[in-house]
Structure formats: structure tokens, C-alpha cells
Amino acid sequence: MTTLIALDGITKVLKGQEQPRTILDGVGLTVDAGQSVAIVGRSGSGKSTLLSVIGLFDRPDQGSYQLDGQEIARLPERRAAKLRSSHFGFVFQRFFLLKHLTAAQNVAMALVNGQGWLPRRQRRTRVLEALDQVGIAHLAKSRPTKMSGGEQQRVAIARALVRDPKVLLADEPTGALDTETGTLVIDALLAATERGCGLILVTHDRDHAARMGRIHDLVDGVLTERVAVR
Amino acid sequence: MRRLSGRFRSSLIIGLQGIRARKLRTLLSMISLFLGVLAVVVVQAGASIAERALLADLEITQGYDGTRVMDMPMEQASTDMLAATVHGRSDAVAMMGVSGIVGEPGVLPVNPGAAPLDQDWGPAMVCNDVGCEPAPGVKGQAVEVRLTALSGDVRKFRPFRTVTGQWLDFSKVPAMSPKLVLNRAAADAFNQYRVPAEMRVGGAAANVTPQFVGVVDDGDMQPRAYVRLDELTTWLPTSRMADPMTGGEMRLLMSPGSPVEPVVVSKLKALGNEPYVYTVESRKDQEKQLTLMRLVFFSMAGLVLLIGVAGILNVGLATVGERVEEFALRRAVGTPRSLLAGIVLAETLLTGLLTAAAAIGAAAAGLKVVTMLVGNSQPILSDVQFPWEAGIAGIIAGLVAGVLGGFIPALRAAGIPIATVMRA
Structure with missing residues (x-):
């Protein structure tokens, strides 16, 4: 197994308040290709901050972050944007689909991001493949306002998958969905891991977490592996 | 990229x-x-x-940008030299002006001195070597114009706008009866005083009957008529054109780099004159x-x-x-x-x-x-x-x-x- 992500001693301190607050305290985590990891914890425990650091939205104050064996903890923003485009796919609790665009155009947003240029025909092919992977290719021309919550989240997953990311980062992707629809969304995310994509899922849902390869608890900024389920 | x-x-x-x-x-x-x-x-x-x-x-009024302009001294020798030098050339045109009165025979013009019709420049004067005195006679149906004789088509340098009729045709043999092209001021004057009659030019061999062939806009407020130099000189010796008593004017317009310029300058210097040459730079x-x-x-x-x-x-x-x-x-x-x-x-x-x-x-x-x-x-x-x-x-x-x-x-x-x- 190839190690995709290796965090060691990641610390993040929230400044700008009367007393600085440690959000992440020496976090260590490894994720291999095709592996799925669930991160669970109470609200405010630092789950989203950890995902921000992993997704290069934010930088750690201390610690080492290796992606594909390269140290990237102190990466300039321009290179970080490039890595976000080439290595990561993001799925959020809210779907963040643009209402004025069709499903296909929303997915294509990840391809029209200034990181290389794909001709229109190739873009179209890849967008339809991504929508097909999550089972909604027939909705390519539909606008988000005409779709159900589950369909919208699957469009968001297709957007995350369209660039063939190495790691999928999902921040409570089922939080706004009913149980049945949430299960379908987790199915779609796990299907990606079968193609070699790593998955980090932040969730409150024990059932969804139980479907992941590993579960980590984040308590007061400290990450601990709970049990190896599979 | x-x-x-x-x-x-x-x-x-x-x-x-x-x-x-x-x-x-x-x-x-x-x-x-x-x-x-x-x-x-x-x-x-x-x-x-x-x-x-x-x-x-x-x-x-002044010419296209780049046009070379030479103002000439009023001398008979200069006039003869200029007429001979520019004859038949298209890169240089001589303009020689005299006063002419067109209209009823034997009367004074309504606008002495070729004044614009709405202006009074004083009575008509007769000048000789001793001095000037009011001309005898009474005003009648006649208009005084500045008569500008051209050695070629001046529109190459000054783009007169044709108002009506046609411009002077320099390709034909000169007519015995001079063809005139009026400017707007002259045309307006002849609209008021319609007397088909003779044209009097001081020193001419005879008073001829002119033909009006067209009207142009030349930007001049003074009544003016344009005529072919070779048609005018049939009746008027070039020496009279250089007569300062007739209010003569003489100007040479040339294309930039025209070989006429150094020739005329040399000839003028040989005649003892220093020409004044400048380039039009309106812009x-x-x-x-x-x-x-x-x-x-x-x-x-x-x-x-x-x-x-x-x-x-x-x-x-x-x-x-x-x-x-x-x-x-x-x-x-x-x-x-x-x-x-x-x-x-x-x-x-x-x-x-x-x-x-x-x-x-x-x-x-x-x-x-x-x-x-x-x-x-x-x-x-x-x-x-x-x-x-x-x-x-x-x-x-x-x-x-x-x-x-x-x-x-x-x-x-x-x-x-x-x-x-x-x-x-």
C-alpha cells in the first residue's frame, strides 16, 4: 500500500483571542491509497480544522505533513492550490452547488479552475463519467433547484471525483440528508476507494463511521485510533 | 504561456x-x-x-499640412520668371492676384477694394506715383473682386469645396473669354447685382466678358474669382500683375521636395531678392x-x-x-x-x-x-x-x-x- 498522507505532530493554535486555544494537539495520522478513515468527535473538537489542514485550506503551526512522500506543511498558496486541484476532492455538508449552473456545469467547475486546460469535448466526457460513477448521468442537464438533497450531494461527489483525486475529504456529507439517502452517498464515496482513492470522512453518524476502514476519535485536539474494524 | x-x-x-x-x-x-x-x-x-x-x-485657406509656400516680391522680373518656371508643372502652382471689377461698364463698384458686401472699406481710390485720391464717378451695378490667376490646379494644395458648377479645366487650350470660378462671397455679391457685363482689370488690353463656370468655398470672406493664368495673360501683361498699385499678390505653392523650389529661390536670389518660404503646419x-x-x-x-x-x-x-x-x-x-x-x-x-x-x-x-x-x-x-x-x-x-x-x-x-x- 502506498502511503498518501502522513501527519505527525500536527498542532494548530487558534490565536487572536485573549488566550490562545489549541485546536489540534500533536495529531498523527496516515492514510494509504484505497483506505477509508472516519474521524468522529463532538462539535468543536477540531474535526473540520483537521480536515482544513489536510486539504491545504489552512497551515499547521507545528508538525510534519507529507503528501505522497513530500513535505508540504509550509507550502506557498500557489502550490497549495495546485495540489488541491490534483490530489484532493472535497465534499461538504452543504452541497455548495451553483444554482445558475446545470449539474454538468457544476461538476465541470473543478476542471475549469486554471490548473491546466482541457478541451471542451474532453471536459464533457470526464464530467459525464463522474456523474455516471455516482449514478446520476441522466441529470447532467438539470439544475440543482430541480434535484433532491441526495441527488445534489451526489453531484457534489461527482465534482470531487472529476479530477481523479488521490484523496477524498468529506466533511459531514450526510449531515443534511435522511438516513437512506445518506447511506447512498456513503456508498458512492466508498466506491471511489475501490478505485484506489483514499477517503477521510468527518461524521457524527456512528453507522456511517462504522463502514470505514478505521475510526479515529478527536477529543480536545488529540486524535486517537479507536479500533481497527476491518 | x-x-x-x-x-x-x-x-x-x-x-x-x-x-x-x-x-x-x-x-x-x-x-x-x-x-x-x-x-x-x-x-x-x-x-x-x-x-x-x-x-x-x-x-x-492655408493649404494641406506639409505644403511649401513661397511669398514672392512684387516685381515684374519675378512675375515673368515665376510664370515661366512653373508653366506646365503639377508639383508647383503660382497664384497671382490683381483687382478686377465685373459688372456695369463705367461705374464704380459697390464694394471698393473688393470689400465684403457687408463691410465698408471707404471710397474707391485711384493711386499713382504722387499718391491716392478718390476715384471719380458713381457707384453702379458692379462688384470688385480679387482676381487670382492660377498656373495650375491649386486644389492639390488647397482643397476648395465645389459649391456649384465646375472647377477650372487646365487641360484645354486657354479660352479668349476668361472662365471664372467665384468664391461664395463673390457669388453672393453677383446674386445681388446681376449685370452680365464686362470685366475691368487695370492695365488690360481690353475689357473682356467673363464666363462664370462655378462656385467654390475657399474660406475667404472677400469676393474672389479664380482664373487660369494663361487666359488672363491673353489680355493682361504680367507686368501689370506685379503692379503694387493694383494690390497685387503673388504666392507659390509647392509639394514638399519639389525641384521647383531651389530653382525659383536661385533665380530670385539672382534677381536680388530673398524669398520667404515656409511649410504649412496647421495641425x-x-x-x-x-x-x-x-x-x-x-x-x-x-x-x-x-x-x-x-x-x-x-x-x-x-x-x-x-x-x-x-x-x-x-x-x-x-x-x-x-x-x-x-x-x-x-x-x-x-x-x-x-x-x-x-x-x-x-x-x-x-x-x-x-x-x-x-x-x-x-x-x-x-x-x-x-x-x-x-x-x-x-x-x-x-x-x-x-x-x-x-x-x-x-x-x-x-x-x-x-x-x-x-x-x-
Whole structure:
């Protein structure tokens, strides 16, 4: 197994308040290709901050972050944007689909991001493949306002998958969905891991977490592996 | 280069999507900007039309820019030399002027001294070596004109506008009865005093009956008639043209680099005269005046444009505020900050360009309507075309407004923290 992500001693301190607050305290985590990891914890425990650091939205104050064996903890923003485009796919609790665009155009947003240029025909092919992977290719021309919550989240997953990311980062992707629809969304995310994509899922849902390869608890900024389920 | 091209295309595609998604906002931006761009286009069009009109008048009276002009001393030897030197040449034309009275025989002209009809330059005078005294006789149906004899077609240097009839034909053999082309002032005078009669020129062998063949606009307020030099010299010796008592004038117009100039200069020097030669530079002479005029009008247009920029800036900031999540999401999927700024700038630039197109179209249509309505009464507006400079100015104004109005929203969009999507 190839190690995709290796965090060691990641610390993040929230400044700008009367007393600085440690959000992440020496976090260590490894994720291999095709592996799925669930991160669970109470609200405010630092789950989203950890995902921000992993997704290069934010930088750690201390610690080492290796992606594909390269140290990237102190990466300039321009290179970080490039890595976000080439290595990561993001799925959020809210779907963040643009209402004025069709499903296909929303997915294509990840391809029209200034990181290389794909001709229109190739873009179209890849967008339809991504929508097909999550089972909604027939909705390519539909606008988000005409779709159900589950369909919208699957469009968001297709957007995350369209660039063939190495790691999928999902921040409570089922939080706004009913149980049945949430299960379908987790199915779609796990299907990606079968193609070699790593998955980090932040969730409150024990059932969804139980479907992941590993579960980590984040308590007061400290990450601990709970049990190896599979 | 390829990366830049990809970013440029990406920003254009996303910018167009943004415009299509927010048509009403785009329209509001365009409305606020429209008056500003229109002001710039109108000012530039007005300045260009005024400049052309001004230069056109200067070209008629002084000649095209670059024309070499030589003012000649009034001497018989010079007159003979000049007539012989420029004979048959097209790169140099001699203009020799004398006074002529056309109309009822034996009477004094209604405008002594070839004065404009609405001006009184005093009584007709007779001058000789001793002095001048009032001419005997009474005023009658006769008009005094400045008679300008031409050795060739002077319109190559001074583009007289034909009002009616035709210009002098230098390709035919000279007629015994001189053909005259009048200027507007002379034509107006002969409209009031219609006496088909003789033309009297001091020192002529006989009073001849002239033929009026056309009227031109030469920009001169004084009644003037143009005649072929070879037709006039059939009746009038060149020595009389050089007679200062007849108010003679002599000028040579030449193309730049004409070989006639050094020849005439040498000959004049041999005759003991120092010629005065200069180059017509109407545009340069008027540049200061035109620049000042432009500066004043552009300052006003700039103020109006600034108000338009404030409008587009206001709408742009509001739009970025509404699209915080979109921009944060775009950053999350790898869009660099520079492209986010590019998207906003592309939208405002496209809006500016659309507005410029609308303003240019409106200005061109307006000019067409004005030309149709008042073109006949306002010569400056007859046959006037929409100046391309105004179109360019409009496009530049639209682009500048787009950049100014979009700059701050673009910075704000580029600075939206990516974690916005995580906290939503």
C-alpha cells in the first residue's frame, strides 16, 4: 500500500483571542491509497480544522505533513492550490452547488479552475463519467433547484471525483440528508476507494463511521485510533 | 504561456457564466456606466469632428499640412520668371492676384477694394506715383473682386469645396473669354447685382466678358474669382500683375521636395531678392488649442465616467459579497487567487465592453439623426462620419471603467478565506 498522507505532530493554535486555544494537539495520522478513515468527535473538537489542514485550506503551526512522500506543511498558496486541484476532492455538508449552473456545469467547475486546460469535448466526457460513477448521468442537464438533497450531494461527489483525486475529504456529507439517502452517498464515496482513492470522512453518524476502514476519535485536539474494524 | 491561456479562458468562461446568471445586476452596472462611456464617446466624437472642421477650413485657406509656400516680391522680373518656371508643372502652382471689377461698364463698384458686401472699406481710390485720391464717378451695378490667376490646379494644395458648377479645366487650350470660378462671397455679391457685363482689370488690353463656370468655398470672406493664368495673360501683361498699385499678390505653392523650389529661390536670389518660404503646419499650430479643448471636455467626461465607475464598483462589491461561498468553493477545488480576481475582472471588463458597444452604437445613431435633422443648416455636420477615434475612446473608457470598477471587488474575491466553506 502506498502511503498518501502522513501527519505527525500536527498542532494548530487558534490565536487572536485573549488566550490562545489549541485546536489540534500533536495529531498523527496516515492514510494509504484505497483506505477509508472516519474521524468522529463532538462539535468543536477540531474535526473540520483537521480536515482544513489536510486539504491545504489552512497551515499547521507545528508538525510534519507529507503528501505522497513530500513535505508540504509550509507550502506557498500557489502550490497549495495546485495540489488541491490534483490530489484532493472535497465534499461538504452543504452541497455548495451553483444554482445558475446545470449539474454538468457544476461538476465541470473543478476542471475549469486554471490548473491546466482541457478541451471542451474532453471536459464533457470526464464530467459525464463522474456523474455516471455516482449514478446520476441522466441529470447532467438539470439544475440543482430541480434535484433532491441526495441527488445534489451526489453531484457534489461527482465534482470531487472529476479530477481523479488521490484523496477524498468529506466533511459531514450526510449531515443534511435522511438516513437512506445518506447511506447512498456513503456508498458512492466508498466506491471511489475501490478505485484506489483514499477517503477521510468527518461524521457524527456512528453507522456511517462504522463502514470505514478505521475510526479515529478527536477529543480536545488529540486524535486517537479507536479500533481497527476491518 | 499555456497556463496563462488556460487561466484566461477559464476566467472568460466563468465570467460569462456569472454575467448570464446575474443579468439584472449586469444591466444595472451597464446603466450606471452607460452615461459615463457615452460622455467620453460624445466628447471624443465632438472633438474629432471639430478638429476636422477646423483643419478643413485651415487647409482651404492655408493649404494641406506639409505644403511649401513661397511669398514672392512684387516685381515684374519675378512675375515673368515665376510664370515661366512653373508653366506646365503639377508639383508647383503660382497664384497671382490683381483687382478686377465685373459688372456695369463705367461705374464704380459697390464694394471698393473688393470689400465684403457687408463691410465698408471707404471710397474707391485711384493711386499713382504722387499718391491716392478718390476715384471719380458713381457707384453702379458692379462688384470688385480679387482676381487670382492660377498656373495650375491649386486644389492639390488647397482643397476648395465645389459649391456649384465646375472647377477650372487646365487641360484645354486657354479660352479668349476668361472662365471664372467665384468664391461664395463673390457669388453672393453677383446674386445681388446681376449685370452680365464686362470685366475691368487695370492695365488690360481690353475689357473682356467673363464666363462664370462655378462656385467654390475657399474660406475667404472677400469676393474672389479664380482664373487660369494663361487666359488672363491673353489680355493682361504680367507686368501689370506685379503692379503694387493694383494690390497685387503673388504666392507659390509647392509639394514638399519639389525641384521647383531651389530653382525659383536661385533665380530670385539672382534677381536680388530673398524669398520667404515656409511649410504649412496647421495641425501643429492648432495642437495647443485642440489639446486645451480636449482637456476641458475630457475632464468633464472623466467625472461622469467616475460616477459610472462608482456604480459598477458598488454593484461589484455587492455581488462579491453574495458570492463568498462560490469563491471559497472555487478556491477549494484548486482555483488560484489570481484566477478568482481574474473572474471578477473579466465580468466587469465584459460589462464595460458591452456598455462601450451600447454607448458607441447610441452615439453613432445619435450623430446620424443629428446629421439628418440639421446637417443642411450646419455645414460642420453635413456628410460627417462617426469618427473611429470616438469608438476607440469608448472601448478604452469601457475597459478602464471595468478595471477601476472591478479592481477592488477582484481583490476582495481573491482574499476570501477558503475555510468559509468549512464553517458554513
